[in-house]
Amino acid sequence: MMSARYPGPGARVLAALLAVFCFAYTVPAGAETFRETLDVWIAKLEVRAAELEAAPPVTVTRIGAGATLKKGESGERVGRLAARLVELGHLAPEQLRTVFDDTVDNAVRAFQLAQGLKPDGRVGDGTRRALDRTAQEAALMIRQSAASMRAARDAGLESVLYVNLPNQTVTLVRNDRLELTMRAVVGRPSRETPLLEDRITHIIVNPTWTVPPTVLKQDKLPLLRTKGTPGISNATVYLDGEPVPPEAVDWSQVSPGRVRIVQQPGDHNALGRFRFNLTNPHNIYLHGTNEPHLFDREVRTISSGCVRLKDARHLAELLLADVGITPQKIDAMLATGEPQWVKVRSLPVRFVYWTATVDADGVVRLHNDVYDMMDEVAAAGTRSGA
Numbered sequence: 001m002m003s004a005r006y007p008g009p010g011a012r013v014l015a016a017l018l019a020v021f022c023f024a025y026t027v028p029a030g031a032e033t034f035r036e037t038l039d040v041w042i043a044k045l046e047v048r049a050a051e052l053e054a055a056p057p058v059t060v061t062r063i064g065a066g067a068t069l070k071k072g073e074s075g076e077r078v079g080r081l082a083a084r085l086v087e088l089g090h091l092a093p094e095q096l097r098t099v100f101d102d103t104v105d106n107a108v109r110a111f112q113l114a115q116g117l118k119p120d121g122r123v124g125d126g127t128r129r130a131l132d133r134t135a136q137e138a139a140l141m142i143r144q145s146a147a148s149m150r151a152a153r154d155a156g157l158e159s160v161l162y163v164n165l166p167n168q169t170v171t172l173v174r175n176d177r178l179e180l181t182m183r184a185v186v187g188r189p190s191r192e193t194p195l196l197e198d199r200i201t202h203i204i205v206n207p208t209w210t211v212p213p214t215v216l217k218q219d220k221l222p223l224l225r226t227k228g229t230p231g232i233s234n235a236t237v238y239l240d241g242e243p244v245p246p247e248a249v250d251w252s253q254v255s256p257g258r259v260r261i262v263q264q265p266g267d268h269n270a271l272g273r274f275r276f277n278l279t280n281p282h283n284i285y286l287h288g289t290n291e292p293h294l295f296d297r298e299v300r301t302i303s304s305g306c307v308r309l310k311d312a313r314h315l316a317e318l319l320l321a322d323v324g325i326t327p328q329k330i331d332a333m334l335a336t337g338e339p340q341w342v343k344v345r346s347l348p349v350r351f352v353y354w355t356a357t358v359d360a361d362g363v364v365r366l367h368n369d370v371y372d373m374m375d376e377v378a379a380a381g382t383r384s385g386a
Contacts, residue, residue: 044358044362045142045149046143048142052135052142058087063084063128064077068122070100070121071101076098081123084132091103091104106121109121111127142356144355144356148353157173158173159173159175159348160173160347161173163186163351164354165353165371166367167365169182169184170182174318180315180318182311183310184309185300185301185302187305189301189370192371197350200277200349202343203277204341204342205342206334207271208339211263212304214305221254221259224246228246228251230261234263234269235264238262239258270290271288272308274287285306287309289308295310299370316330319344323344354367
């Protein structure tokens with residue numbers, strides 16, 4: 001991961017633990033059940049945390065929060081960036097500078113490649129947090145994640161869907177066997193996806209989408225007021241319970257409670273073709289999407305709180321098979337274009353906050369504390385693995 005010429009004391013250990021890219025769940029050699037897989041992951045996390053805690057102190061220059069840094073810029077933060085890259089061995093000491101030139105750009109890209117980040121040379125929030133992280137902070141993240149995994153293991157759930165918020169992945173375990181993992185989109189920091197213990201009860205094929213109250217108030221009603229449209233395709237706008245042509249209404253004095261917007265089913269629908277109903281009072285659920293390109297992003301904290309699935313159909317097929325619905329039957333249901341509710345076997349869902357995980361090669365990876373809630377997670381993790 002680091003230059004052999006400029007490793008710096010203890011830097012290899014730190015750099016190996018700075019990664020924030022999403023990982024692939026795999027069953028390690030010798031592990032037959034998911035519980036045994038968790039045992040392997042926990043052991044690896046504890047070893048890495050101990051290594052960090054035993055490492056000698058090293059200099060850590062913090063870049064600090066701010067606008068994205070990119071080639072062509074200059075100033076104090078660029079100087080701190082260069083200093084940090086020297087500490088991590090991606091620049092030589094004589095290459096310190098305050099201008100983001102080709103040399104710094106190449107070093108940033110090398111760091112990003114080493115960490116599994118998109119090597120675009122831009123130091124946005126994700127890359128900056130990875131650069132700023134200290135050994136002590138990494139050890140704490142690892143210890144808390146190990147504790148949360150231990151609690152999840154000890155909860156004894158044979159079948160469960162894990163939604164890991166820091167690295168935005170969803171993993172299905174059934175009969176203590178890992179069945180699938182996929183990328184997900186979760187809530188943005190201003191609209192966090194809460195840490196829930198819940199269950200899937202129904203799947204809706206061809207769902208409608210009713211705009212949630214927060215999105216209605218903050219996003220759609222302002223559009224109605226300024227443009228006379230909610231900006232949603234194939235949607236019906238209701239005022240006081242009656243459908244209205246939105247362009248014919250003066251929305252300036254209309255309160256959010258009088259408005260409802262419902263998007264009709266189809267490939268254009270914001271929920272995609274599948275919605276997985278939960279039971280929580282926060283109106284949080286899982287669903288597909290009409291924007292598959294979003295899963296190409298490294299950081300996918302961009303929803304209004306619900307969880308979008310990269311392959312919602314795959315999950316639907318697995319759960320619907322348990323109640324006798326075949327892929328061919330799903331095709332027929334989709335072809336109707338009408339919403340169809342199907343009760344499925346209740347499946348526990350655990351929203352977890354694992355900022356440290358183990359990738360397919362057995363390497364510990366760190367993921368950003370996307371909601372700045374590490375202090376809260378320690379207690380939650382020891383309670384239930386969530």
